[in-house]
Amino acid sequence: MDNFLDNRQIAEILKEAQKTGADFAEIFIEDKHTCSINSDGGKIERLNDGESYGLGLRLISGEKVAYASTNDLNYENLLKIAQKTAQAIRGDAKEIDLSFEKPLVQKSAAQIRPEKIDLDEKIAQVKLCDQAALAEDEHIKRTMVSYSDVNQHVLIANTNGLWVDDERIRTRIAINAIAQDESQMQTGFESLGGSAGFELLTADAAQILGQKAAKRAVDLLSARPCPGGKMPVVLSSQAGGTMVHEACGHGLEGDLVEKSMSAYKNRLGEKVAAECISVVDDPTLEGKYGSYAYDDEGARAQSNVLIKDGVLENYMYDYHTAQKVGAVSTANGRRESYRKKPVTRMSNTLILPGKDDPEKIIASVQKGLLVTKMGGGQVNTLSGDYVFDVAEGYMIIDGEIAYQVKGATLAGNGPKSLQDVEMVGNDLGFAIGTCGKSGQSAPVADAQPTLKINNLVVGGTVSGDFEIERR
Amino acid sequence: MADFTKLAEEIIFKAKKNGAGDAEIYISRSSSMDIKIKNSEVSETNLAESLGVGIRLIKNKRQGYAYACDLSPKNVEKALNIALRNTNFSDEDPYLKLPAKQNYQKLDLFDEAIDTAPLEEKIALAKEVEELSQDMPYIQKVEHAGFQESFGEVWLYNSKGVNAHEKYSYCALYATLLSEKNGEQDSGSGFSQDLKLANLSPLACAEMSAKRAGRLLGAKSMASAKCAVVFEPYIAAQFISLLAGSFSGENVLKGKSMYAKDLKSQIAPENFSLIDDSSLNGQLGSASFDGEGTAAQRTAIIQQGVLNSFLYDCKAAAQASTVSTANSGRGSYKSAPSIATTNYYVENGSTAPEEIIAQTSYGLYVTNILGAHTANTLTGDFSFGASGILIEKGKFTVPIRGVTIAGNLKDILANIDFVGNDLTFFGAEGSPTLRVQNVQISG
Incomplete structure (x- = not known):
């Protein structure tokens, strides 16, 4: 970071910014190296490899926030921006002494740094993934593979004397395989990602990913339309954690609670879920896609218990929201880039494992839906109504898996669904995702054990009754 | 006005010296301001500038x-050296092509008034939205109201003589409101946006926000049914935008469009036409030239129900032996251009929206969908969470939430029967009210 500004200049900019009386001023400098490779139909079509950088300046005065961003890091320009931003605040200059005596420096724990790997080798992994999918089944007609590694180096300095220099490396590979027969087209998606370097792609990881995506797409060719209506649903641990993310995660983000936009507002200490449910948000898990050492405000990451045995214990907070409600940051202040002010965000969100045998959970359902892979989702945090896509699902009839279905969505209400959880498996499965909120996207991971939820609305494509013959 | 002709010429010269056949330089500069109001005071300001x-x-x-x-x-x-190096890693594509120098029509896309108006005037507009919103039915609280503006400028040069420059601006008012009735809460957002400051309407913004916040209070679920669905313009535009990828000439060539084999076939009713037009004055998706420098044009994608044309950039056009429709889009200077829609909208039909409701004996008027991004745009399969208002015997009866609508986007298009005369743009996408027959609702 020294190549942009030294600590004396940073202190001067913060001082300039605080001249109109802001309680708090903060600088966030980001230097980001991204390498992304996209193939379509086996051809490398898009290759992006470059550096971008910029600075975000934030001032807080009571409830008020003034933010500015630029990618012109010339010192004189930054002083001008500091003055302009400060015009939004009216008050007396604060006397501050900024020496940044305790700089915190964190290097990424990535074992194989992506910049040490030749482009050829990264491209080879993309092609490996593509070819594995094509070789898996003759119905696979095309694949789209995307690979990316990001090294985001940030410097966060504020008028509380904080100085955090943090390096985050994330790597991700994903494939979308298209299967086709005479009458239809189906797609299968798989992704792998982590707060890790090129070691993420172990010997056959790309290959297995391609095979899994291909199999998912091909299996869907023989799946039947999903019946719609209310029924019990089993969410397998392999299905990922979109449900916990949408049904309760967003509603427990402090900024939404503070704005009265959450169904979980004013419910601390209350029972908001079945007793078998405990929910944790934990950015400290090693190598997960939503992991970090410091959040984007420089707060040291910590594990947060949100719901314990069904009782709401705490919300997630960023610095300013916590200040507004008299709480402390839980290190959930995240931002997409230097252009955006931090907002409360999840990291890795988990429903903790319970006691039930996953097989027994399935066996307990007379008629219902088994979800083995969830797709994307969305929630209305105020009402708690949420939906998510079922990427792979099966009808359960008399406790047994009967046949695969396609085109299903699950719709429910967060607080109600969590009350309606009847069984919690003793297993745990992770999935990665990119979460969108306030126009910003952030890498996250979610996890859950196998769960049985009563009375979810299954949005199917055929009418309700599904007493069809088994096969 | 800044001119980067000399810089561009230098880059092109060096690129050619290093073996490049063609070169293109795209420079963009932008700045924006956003002011949020809460309790009659400025609660948040955001200034941004960027160049690349x-x-x-x-x-x-x-x-x-x-x-x-x-x-x-x-x-x-x-950057030039990385670009040169990257040519070694991309796969060969015989259709890669840049457009030649051409003439552009002058579009009215920049409003000096946004730049010169004093800050107080902009704050006053946002405060007016807040005040008007407070008095709307069922509104309990204005979460925030705001004003935003942005300015952009692009320069585009290529080795075939393109030397283009354009300035544009945009402004908007927006609000998010909380509503309450009998202890039940809901929220809703709305906006008024335009290329001209004088056209912003605090009242329209407050009315849209209040309508979206208040009309579903007291909503219940409904029984599963296969029935008519009426999409209000906001939702209709979202549905239509999900089809955009299928009209990309590139996706058609790659077998990634569900309409790949349907050119000149009837895919929608005769009263339905879908247009892409970057040459409209005063619209958000307008530009006198596209991301590669092809002059703006109007393309009828669907003309009276018949699939008339796909959308092309230079490369896909060369492969399909046709010409670019000026649909090369630039998300940012950080990535190469790719096919995108510009102003993408359904043409007005002849039926008033009230008449469409009156003609519906039983159905759901959809005002919100959840999970639009989960639609499979390759196969067209979708299943969304939905809320809205039940229509019984031609009249709105009870608000509905917690149901899903599911089906295939291709069927939705084919089963449209009424097209309203209330075309409304939301950003660069627009549609009038649409009615669709036989949609599966699960409740």
Whole structure:
């Protein structure tokens, strides 16, 4: 970071910014190296490899926030921006002494740094993934593979004397395989990602990913339309954690609670879920896609218990929201880039494992839906109504898996669904995702054990009754 | 006005010296301001500025792209070298092509008034939205109201003589409101946006926000049914935008469009036409030239129900033996251009929206969908959470939430029967009210 500004200049900019009386001023400098490779139909079509950088300046005065961003890091320009931003605040200059005596420096724990790997080798992994999918089944007609590694180096300095220099490396590979027969087209998606370097792609990881995506797409060719209506649903641990993310995660983000936009507002200490449910948000898990050492405000990451045995214990907070409600940051202040002010965000969100045998959970359902892979989702945090896509699902009839279905969505209400959880498996499965909120996207991971939820609305494509013959 | 002709010529010269057949330089500069109001006071301000350059080369039929976020000789040179290197790693594509120099029509896309109006005037507009919103039915609290503006400027040069420049601006008012009735809460957002400051309407913004916040209070679920669905313009535009990828000429060539084999076939009713037009004055998706420098034009994608044309950039057009429809889009200087819609809208029909409701004996008027991004745009399969208002015997009866609508986007298009006369734009996408027969609702 020294190549942009030294600590004396940073202190001067913060001082300039605080001249109109802001309680708090903060600088966030980001230097980001991204390498992304996209193939379509086996051809490398898009290759992006470059550096971008910029600075975000934030001032807080009571409830008020003034933010500015630029990618012109010339010192004189930054002083001008500091003055302009400060015009939004009216008050007396604060006397501050900024020496940044305790700089915190964190290097990424990535074992194989992506910049040490030749482009050829990264491209080879993309092609490996593509070819594995094509070789898996003759119905696979095309694949789209995307690979990316990001090294985001940030410097966060504020008028509380904080100085955090943090390096985050994330790597991700994903494939979308298209299967086709005479009458239809189906797609299968798989992704792998982590707060890790090129070691993420172990010997056959790309290959297995391609095979899994291909199999998912091909299996869907023989799946039947999903019946719609209310029924019990089993969410397998392999299905990922979109449900916990949408049904309760967003509603427990402090900024939404503070704005009265959450169904979980004013419910601390209350029972908001079945007793078998405990929910944790934990950015400290090693190598997960939503992991970090410091959040984007420089707060040291910590594990947060949100719901314990069904009782709401705490919300997630960023610095300013916590200040507004008299709480402390839980290190959930995240931002997409230097252009955006931090907002409360999840990291890795988990429903903790319970006691039930996953097989027994399935066996307990007379008629219902088994979800083995969830797709994307969305929630209305105020009402708690949420939906998510079922990427792979099966009808359960008399406790047994009967046949695969396609085109299903699950719709429910967060607080109600969590009350309606009847069984919690003793297993745990992770999935990665990119979460969108306030126009910003952030890498996250979610996890859950196998769960049985009563009375979810299954949005199917055929009418309700599904007493069809088994096969 | 800044002119980067000399810089561009230098890059093109160096690129050619290093074996590139063609080169393109795209420079964009933007700035924006956003002011949020809460309890009659400014609660948040956001200023942003950005500048960058993207360099695209074609060498040995391979594309190479790279960017720099300043125009310093050192970083531009570095980007040029990365772009040259990247041509070695891309796969060969015989259709890669840049457009030749051409004439552009002058569009009215920049409003000096946004730039010169005093800050107080902008704050006053946002405060007016807040005040008007407070008095709307069922509104309990204005979460925030706000004003935003942005300015952009692009310069585009290529080795075939393109030397283009354009300035544009945009402004908007927006609000998010909380509503309450009998202890039940809901929220809703709305906006008024335009290229001209004088056209912003605090009342329209407050009315849209209040309508979206208040009309579903007291909503219940409904029984599963296969029935008519009426999409209000906001939702209809969202549905239509999900089809955009299927009309991309590139996706058609790659077998990734569900309409790949339907050119000149009837895919929608005769009263339905879908247009892409970057040459409209005063619209958000307008530009006198596209991301590669092809002059703006109007393309009827669907003309009276018949699939008339796909959308092309230069490369896909060359492969399909046709010409570009000026649909090369630029998300940012950080990535190479790709096919995108511009102003993308359903043409007005002849039926008033009230008449469409009156003609519906039983159905759901959809005002919100959840999970639009989960639609499978390759196969067209979708299943969304939905809320809205039940229509019984031609009249709105009870608000509905917690149901899903599911089906295939192709069927939705084919089963449209009424097209309203209330075309409304939301950003660069627009549609009038649409009614669709036989949609599966699960409740």
